[in-house]
Amino acid sequence: MALDKPYLDVPGTTIFDAEQSRKGYWLNQFCMTLMKAENREVFKANERAYLDQWAMSEEQKQAVLARDLNRCISLGGNIYFLAKIGATDGKSFQQMAGSMTGMTEEEYREMMIKGGRSVVGNRVIGEDGDAQAHHQPQGQHSPLGAH
Amino acid sequence: MAHISASVYTSHVPAIGAALDLGKSSEPYWQPLFKGYEYSKQWLKDNTPDVIFLVYNDHATAFSLDFIPTFAIGCAAEFQPADEGWGPRPVPKVQGHPELASHIAQSVIQQDFDLTIVNKMDVDHGLTVPLSLMCGQPSAWPCPVIPFAVNVVQYPIPSGNRCFQLGRAIQRAIQSFDEPLNVQIWGTGGMSHQLQGPRAGLINKEFDARFMDLLIASPEEAAAIPHINYVREAGSEGIELVMWLIARGAMADVNGGAPVELLHRFYHVPASNTAVGHAILKNN
Numbered sequence: 001m002a003l004d005k006p007y008l009d010v011p012g013t014t015i016f017d018a019e020q021s022r023k024g025y026w027l028n029q030f031c032m033t034l035m036k037a038e039n040r041e042v043f044k045a046n047e048r049a050y051l052d053q054w055a056m057s058e059e060q061k062q063a064v065l066a067r068d069l070n071r072c073i074s075l076g077g078n079i080y081f082l083a084k085i086g087a088t089d090g091k092s093f094q095q096m097a098g099s100m101t102g103m104t105e106e107e108y109r110e111m112m113i114k115g116g117r118s119v120v121g122n123r124v125i126g127e128d129g130d131a132q133a134h135h136q137p138q139g140q141h142s143p144l145g146a147h
Numbered sequence: 148m149a150h151i152s153a154s155v156y157t158s159h160v161p162a163i164g165a166a167l168d169l170g171k172s173s174e175p176y177w178q179p180l181f182k183g184y185e186y187s188k189q190w191l192k193d194n195t196p197d198v199i200f201l202v203y204n205d206h207a208t209a210f211s212l213d214f215i216p217t218f219a220i221g222c223a224a225e226f227q228p229a230d231e232g233w234g235p236r237p238v239p240k241v242q243g244h245p246e247l248a249s250h251i252a253q254s255v256i257q258q259d260f261d262l263t264i265v266n267k268m269d270v271d272h273g274l275t276v277p278l279s280l281m282c283g284q285p286s287a288w289p290c291p292v293i294p295f296a297v298n299v300v301q302y303p304i305p306s307g308n309r310c311f312q313l314g315r316a317i318q319r320a321i322q323s324f325d326e327p328l329n330v331q332i333w334g335t336g337g338m339s340h341q342l343q344g345p346r347a348g349l350i351n352k353e354f355d356a357r358f359m360d361l362l363i364a365s366p367e368e369a370a371a372i373p374h375i376n377y378v379r380e381a382g383s384e385g386i387e388l389v390m391w392l393i394a395r396g397a398m399a400d401v402n403g404g405a406p407v408e409l410l411h412r413f414y415h416v417p418a419s420n421t422a423v424g425h426a427i428l429k430n431n
Contacts (some may be wrong), residue, residue, distance in 0.1 A: 006375040007302075009244050012346030013383050018303040025212055029282025032211040046266025070344060079298055079343045079384075080207040089229060094419045097347040109347060112417040113176075116339075123379050131346035138345065 009124050012131035016078040024076020026054045027064070031081040032144020040088045070100050148330040149247070151322045151379040152196060153410075154394040155187070155364070156426045157280055159203060159335045161272040162419035166299045167279050178328075180423060183413035184280050187427060190282050190410065191289070192397055197328040198244045199292045200251075200317065202393045203273035204299045206231070209265075215301050216263035218313065220269075221294035222248040229269035229373050238275050238284075247324055249290065251260070251293070260313050265361035270294055277335045280425075299336065299387050302309075309372035310389045314396020334394030336387025337378070338423035349382040355414065358388060359424060363409055366395045377419070384421075399430040 007015040014020065021028070030051065033039045042051040051061045063071035064085065071080050079096070086096040098108030111117060121129025130138055168179045208229045210216065226241040252264050274294050282289055298304055305313075312334075323332050338355040358381075361369035370392050377386045381424050400407045410427040418424075 007378050010379055010383075011377070012344040013341065013384060014344055014379065015302055021212060021301050028207070029210050032207065034232055035208070037230070037234065040232070055278050073343055078207065078300060081211075083206070083234040092165070092316065092419065093342060097342045097420050100344055102345070111348055112350075112420060115352070116420075116422070117341075117346065117348040117417055119351045119380060120355075121347060122346055122349065131344075131349070133345075136345050146181070 010128065011122055011127070011133065014073050017079040020076050021078070024078065026056045027060045027072065027077050028058060028081035029073060030054045030064075031077075034088050036083040036086070042128040043088060049087045067099070069096060075099075101139065102141050103139030124126075149324040149326060149330055151318060151321055151332055151397055151399070151430060153194065153331050153427060153429045154398055155277075155331060155333040156283065156391045156394060156428075157277050157333070157335055157336055158418065158421055158423040158425070159276040160274045160418040160421045160423065161231075161276065162239075163423075164272050164276040164279055165233075167284060168237055173322065180415050180418055181207050183415055183423075183424050183425060184410050187281055187425065188283055195289045196331040197290060198247055198330045199290060200295060200321070200330055200332045201274055201292050201335065202297060202333060202390045202392060203277070204387060205296045206273055207300060207305065208271035209268035209296070210259065210298075213294075213407045215298055216265075216296070217298045217300045217305055219263040219265045219295070219296040220248055220252050221268060222252060222353055223266050223268070226268060226270045226274075226294055228275055229271045231271050236272065236275055237285045238279060241270055241274065241278075241288060241294065242291045247321075247326075247328065247330075248293045250324050251317060251320040253325055255313070255316045256320065258316040260316050265296070268294070269372065273335060277333055295393070297390050297393070298317040299389065304386060305389065306374065307372050307389045307392050308371045310392040311366065311396040314333045314393040315402055317393065318397040318402050319353050332397045333393035336390045337381070337385060338388060338424040340381050341382030342384050342420055343344070346382070348420060349418055351380050351385075352414075352416065352422065354380040355422050355424055357413065359414070361425060362391060362395055363412075363426065363428065366392070366401055371394070395428075398428060404430065
């Protein structure tokens with residue numbers, strides 16, 4: 001019998017469950033090593049060589065090199081692990097989270113100051129909120145233009 | 148006999164720690180947030196407990212994917228602030244209370260909650276930011292702290308009801324400790340926020356207000372909220388709110404005692420990506 005996963009119909013959201021964790025095991029474990037200052041230096045000096053030390057897929061390595069956090073998450077990464085990459089780059093959680101929306105840093109910060117993203121239209125896949133697939137990317141790069 | 152005198156609820160956003168550590172707390176962006184904790188800082192000064200039992204979650208800091216304990220109790224004599232990738236926060240080390248912690252571990256496990264006992268771990272912003280919010284920037288924290296880490300990172304995580312019942316077991320454990328200690332229990336994390344994907348930045352003030360109402364007045368009802376409601380309504384990281392239910396379950400009114408008193412309630416949007424909620428409940 002399949003496991004109960006009632007969270008698969010939430011738009012723009014990947015729940016880090018046991019299956020995602022298995023997929024992302026080495027990606028996430030690589031991130032953990034960036035909690036040591038000396039490892040951060042080695043990583044920054046030659047990212048590719050550093051990544052090659054772990055049994056990550058080529059796709060996962062490319063996603064890290066491109067700092068494509070959405071891709072990292074779809075490949076099993078979890079934001080609290082991936083945050084170690086952001087910290088190594090000197091990025092805040094807000095900059096990291098914002099990067100996954102397509103918005104510029106300014107646009108995302110502005111959205112938060114105005115009270116954040118509304119849940120309306122963003123509860124279930126198929127509604128018409130700004131987090132739905134057909135509205136990506138958001139912000140000035142949106143096919144609909146800035147709004 | 149030890150007793151629980153009060154419970155504190157607060158978000159634990161890392162950017163709040165950074166704002167304090169970098170001297171930005173008087174900037175217009177942060178001022179309203181810290182203002183909401185002025186009452187609380189004075190209250191804690193006037194009502195410093197002997198021990199704080201601090202419920203928080205580790206953010207892939209002490210616990211990587213090597214092992215993922217659902218409930219972990221820190222029994223060590225001290226805990227160092229962790230390097231989460233930015234270098235450790237410049238805050239005091241955390242003194243534990245090994246005697247009370249191991250007493251609670253034994254009592255709670257005998258009540259069928261199978262805790263993981265941790266004798267060595269660093270503590271991340273989940274634990275140190277609530278201390279900073281409530282204590283400011285002292286050279287030492289005002290009392291020993293027992294860290295209690297809950298897995299809310301990898302699903303499945305414990306249900307709200309499981310957390311609430313665990314809080315009740317913790318209350319019984321504390322009450323059976325022979326020394327006359329004054330203990331506070333803190334529940335941290337939340338409120339609505341999502342840090343990932345195109346839905347990042349989600350905030351739901353209505354959900355948060357309703358959750359606070361229920362937490363205070365109808366905690367059993369709050370404990371019955373299923374995971375999916377947190378995810379859908381309060382964002383994927385809003386699930387941290389289940390940790391508040393552990394603290395709430397340890398209060399007297401839900402364990403056959405007198406009604407609790409609400410001393411303080413505060414809510415602010417945003418701190419970075421997050422809605423900040425805060426409350427203090429006192430046992431009478």
